[in-house]
Amino acid sequence: MQVIQQIEQLKQVVRDAKRQGKTVGLVPTMGYLHEGHLTLMRRARQEQGLVIATLFVNPLQFGPQEDYADYPRDLARDCELAESTGIDVLFAPAVDEMYPAGNGKTLTFVDVEKITASLCGASRPGHFRGVATVVTKLFNIAEADVAYFGQKDAQQVAVIRRMAEDLNMNVKIVAVPIVRESDGLAMSSRNKYLDSAQRQAALVLSRSLERAATLLAAGERDSSLIVATVRDLISQEPLAEIDYVSLVDPLTMEALDRVESRALLALAVKFGKTRLIDNMLWEGK
C-alpha cells in the first residue's frame, strides 16, 4: 500500500491505472479507522481495480464550536489497518494541500439544498456544504468510478447521491450497511470520547431503533407514534440528551406522516459533549 500526501502524485497513480483499464474505487474517510471503514475498504477491494482510501479531517465540515481540533487522529495505526484490507493507496493530504489558499479555506463550494435542511443539517449549519465540497474535490482528484460510504451517515449518503446525480458526476455511489459493536453500538470514531457510563448508556440508541423496527414489522405505520416511542425510550436514559429523532424519506430527508414504503428512522443524541448518530433503514415489506 502506498501512502500519498500530494494531489499530483495521486493523480499520476490514477492516470496510470486508468490507462491499464482499471476501475477506481474510492473510500473517503476522516481516519481513526474502525471496522465500519474497513468494511468499506474490503468491499471496494473486491470490486475495483485500484482502491484508494482517503484520510482527511476536513475543516470545512466542522462548525466553529465543534470538535475539529480534538477529532481523533492516529496515522500510524490507520496505515496499518488500511493496509490489512489490501487497498492500494492511502491518500492522506495536509490541510494546505487540499485548501492551498490557507486556513482550510476555499472560494468554491458545492451546496445541496432541501436535503441538507433537516436533521444533522439543521443541527450543524454548513456541515453538508463542507462535506459536498470536499467529496467533490476527492471525486475529481481520484477520478472515482465507484465511491463507498457508510450508511451510518444516512443523510450524507442522500446528499452525495443527489449531488452526483445533479452534477452528472461519473461516479456510482455505494452505501454499505452500518457495522456495529457486538452489543449493538454503531461503530464511530467518536465512540472514543465516551466514558464507560456513557458507553453503556449509548446502547439505548440501537435498542430504540430495534424497538421501532419491531413496531414497523408488526404493521404500525403512524410516524408520530413510532417517533414518540423512540423518544420515550431514549429519554429514560438520564445521560442521553436528544438532538433529533425523525422518520424521513431516505432520499429527500423529508419527514413522513405515515410509513408507506421505504423510510429512514434517524437520530442524533448527545452523551455529555459527544454527539452520536444512528439510524435504521426500513425497506418496507
Next chain:
Amino acid sequence: MQVIQQIEQLKQVVRDAKRQGKTVGLVPTMGYLHEGHLTLMRRARQEQGLVIATLFVNPLQFGPQEDYADYPRDLARDCELAESTGIDVLFAPAVDEMYPAGNGKTLTFVDVEKITASLCGASRPGHFRGVATVVTKLFNIAEADVAYFGQKDAQQVAVIRRMAEDLNMNVKIVAVPIVRESDGLAMSSRNKYLDSAQRQAALVLSRSLERAATLLAAGERDSSLIVATVRDLISQEPLAEIDYVSLVDPLTMEALDRVESRALLALAVKFGKTRLIDNMLWEGK
C-alpha cells in the same frame, strides 16, 4: 458532425473517444453562434481529438427579469455554422434533460464566492451560480480535458478558472481573445437586439477601451482617472446607460487603486433594454 440531445449518448461518444486515447475539447455556448464562438471551435479543433460544442440556453443563469425567454435561438443555423468549423459533436440538450427535476431546477449548486460579488455578479444576482453549476455539469458529461471560453466574459473566465482549481477538476481552461466586428463592436448574440441607432452608439464601448489602453500605454497608472475618462466618454453618448466601469485584478475581480501589472478594464452598458459587456485586458509592459 453529430447533433446529440441525450446525455447518455454523449457520454458513450466520449467514452469511445477516450478509449482511443483522444483528448476532449469542450466549447460551451448558449447558441445563436457568431464569429467569437466559431473562433473557439476552430481553436479546439486544432488542438483536441474529440471536439464537442454545447448549445444550451441555461435557465439557471438568468434572473427573473432577464431575457431567458427572448434569448435568440436558431438551431438550424447554429448546426450549419458549427459544422463548418469541423467539430465532431454539437450537444444541444433540452432543459429537462439537463434539469430532470423539471422547471429548469436543481437542488445542487456550485458557488464561487468573492470573485462573483462585483461587476456582472452584482448586477445579476445568481448569474454566476447558474453558470458555475451548468459548466460543472457540462465538464462532467463531456469529461472535458480542455475547455474554451471567450475572454469577452472575463468575469466568467475568472470564476470558472477559480472553480476548476478549487474543486480539482481535471480540465484546463483556455480563454480566447475577444472577436470584434470590423468597426470594433465586440461580437455578442445580444447585438441582434440593437436597433441601428443603438448599434452605432454601442461603438463607444470599444472606443473608450482603446482610449484607456492609450492612457495605460502612456504610463497612466491611476485607476480612478482611467475609469473616469472611460465613464466620461460613454456618458457623452445619449443612448448609453452605464451599469459599471471598473478596473480590476483579472483573477480576483477586485478593484485596483493603481495599475501595477495585469489589469482588466471591464464595463457593462445598457442601450435601451440591451445590456452589453466589453473589456480590455492590460498585460502590463
